[in-house]
Amino acid sequence: MSKSILVTGGAGYIGSHTVLQLLQGGFRVVVVDNLDNSSDIAIKRVAELAGEFGKNLSSQKIDLRDKDALTKIFSSTNFDAVIHFAGLKAVGESVQKPLHYYNNNLIGTITLLEVMAAHGCKKLVFSSSATVYGWPKEVPCTEESPLFAMNPYGRTKLIIEDICRDIQRGDPDWKIILLKYFNPVGAHSSGYIGEDPRGIPNNLMPFIQQVAVGRRPALTVYGTDYPTKDGTGVRDYIHVVDLADGHIAALQKLFEDSNIGCEVYNLGTGKGTSVLEMVAAFEKASGKKIPLVMAGRRPGDAAIVYASTAKAEKELKWKTNYGIEEMCRDQWNWASKNPYGYCGLPDNSN
Ligand code: NAD
Ligand code: UD1
Numbered sequence: 249m250s251k252s253i254l255v256t257g258g259a260g261y262i263g264s265h266t267v268l269q270l271l272q273g274g275f276r277v278v279v280v281d282n283l284d285n286s287s288d289i290a291i292k293r294v295a296e297l298a299g300e301f302g303k304n305l306s307s308q309k310i311d312l313r314d315k316d317a318l319t320k321i322f323s324s325t326n327f328d329a330v331i332h333f334a335g336l337k338a339v340g341e342s343v344q345k346p347l348h349y350y351n352n353n354l355i356g357t358i359t360l361l362e363v364m365a366a367h368g369c370k371k372l373v374f375s376s377s378a379t380v381y382g383w384p385k386e387v388p389c390t391e392e393s394p395l396f397a398m399n400p401y402g403r404t405k406l407i408i409e410d411i412c413r414d415i416q417r418g419d420p421d422w423k424i425i426l427l428k429y430f431n432p433v434g435a436h437s438s439g440y441i442g443e444d445p446r447g448i449p450n451n452l453m454p455f456i457q458q459v460a461v462g463r464r465p466a467l468t469v470y471g472t473d474y475p476t477k478d479g480t481g482v483r484d485y486i487h488v489v490d491l492a493d494g495h496i497a498a499l500q501k502l503f504e505d506s507n508i509g510c511e512v513y514n515l516g517t518g519k520g521t522s523v524l525e526m527v528a529a530f531e532k533a534s535g536k537k538i539p540l541v542m543a544g545r546r547p548g549d550a551a552i553v554y555a556s557t558a559k560a561e562k563e564l565k566w567k568t569n570y571g572i573e574e575m576c577r578d579q580w581n582w583a584s585k586n587p588y589g590y591c592g593l594p595d596n597s598n
Contacts, residue, residue: 327369389555482551
């Protein structure tokens with residue numbers, strides 16, 4: 249009998265790619281998402297891409313804070329585990345609207361954990377972030393590096409990590425894996441699903457992509473005086489399909505290791521790439537020139553962040569397969585086929 253997985257936020261960028269990998273891996277999947285930052289078209293496309301496995305996917309438009317609705321779902325299906333992606337993630341917005349972030353991310357997660365506990369479902373994979381390493385004093389960031397919240401978004405991740413550690417300590421039946429993602433980019437090789445941010449993108453790759461398709465005139469490069477090879481910020485970009493596979497590896501660990509407790513793993517490549525290197529790789533992949541405007545540093549940015557991948561490689565038996573070239577190729581494939589994302593039309597909020 250195949251295992252049933254509840255995926256919160258499964259219509260989103262990382263969620264949709266993970267749901268596809270889960271279906272192709274033989275899992276049954278139920279997605280809950282309020283579609284606050286996503287489209288149900290993504291779910292339909294995932295079902296199509298999964299072919300015969302598409303029948304193992306169902307999805308419901310539910311807000312995680314709606315405990316009655318969540319309870320109904322858990323009452324109708326015995327889930328073997330939950331992958332919890334659902335949450336708001338825009339750093340700047342979290343500074344402007346902290347209560348909105350605390351309400352959505354914390355109450356949503358607490359409600360989920362309460363309903364899981366009430367139904368005896370105590371295996372969880374949670375989406376944390378490299379943002380909790382703050383401004384790292386040393387790189388690569390290891391799972392033992394000091395943790396620091398730089399903004400309300402990051403604080404919600406740290407608080408949820410602590411909640412997870414606490415509930416597992418209080419009830420050893422819980423088995424929890426906290427995954428710290430570095431910088432997810434790229435798209436499924438079909439170009440059929442990808443990242444579709446609402447409004448002006450905050451992150452580098454979605455912005456570059458929108459310049460390449462003519463939606464924005466130029467990329468602003470934030471900071472040219474960092475102590476890096478070319479003065480621009482360095483990050484650890486990871487292909488979203490590699491990241492999705494990391495979740496399958498984490499699930500296997502939860503199912504196979506009865507002593508896992510509450511464990512944390514970095515998901516990155518272990519390689520740092522500068523903004524200018526990323527632009528050059530994207531220009532090569534797309535054949536498009538990306539006009540640049542050099543500017544000062546973005547407040548809150550670290551100079552260099554990349555992962556130590558040793559723990560995930562050893563204990564999850566997972567490693568990345570794709571490099572920057574493939575990330576840019578697949579990002580461009582998605583962008584050129586879907587220049588306005590899932591809706592197919594210019595978005596007036598831009
Ligand atoms: P996303 O916005 O594309 O996906 C998140 C999904 O959660 C969206 O579909 C949204 O509609 C849904 N959602 C939000 N609040 C909800 C609620 N209360 N109830 C139900 N659904 C809700 O984001 P993503 O990039 O796929 O990120 C997934 C997770 O990974 C998030 O928790 C994010 O913080 C974390 N993360 C993302 C990155 C990144 O760069 N993309 C990096 C580190 C961590
Ligand atoms: C951002 C978030 C972080 C989150 C991470 C992964 C902020 C302050 N931090 O970090 O919380 O975990 O994404 O999603 O938003 N850049 C430009 N021009 C742009 C956009 C970015 O030069 O228009 C530069 C940045 O200065 C940085 C690099 O590109 O050096 C990557 O930026 P970004 O994609 O936003 O990721 P992070 O800074 O790692």
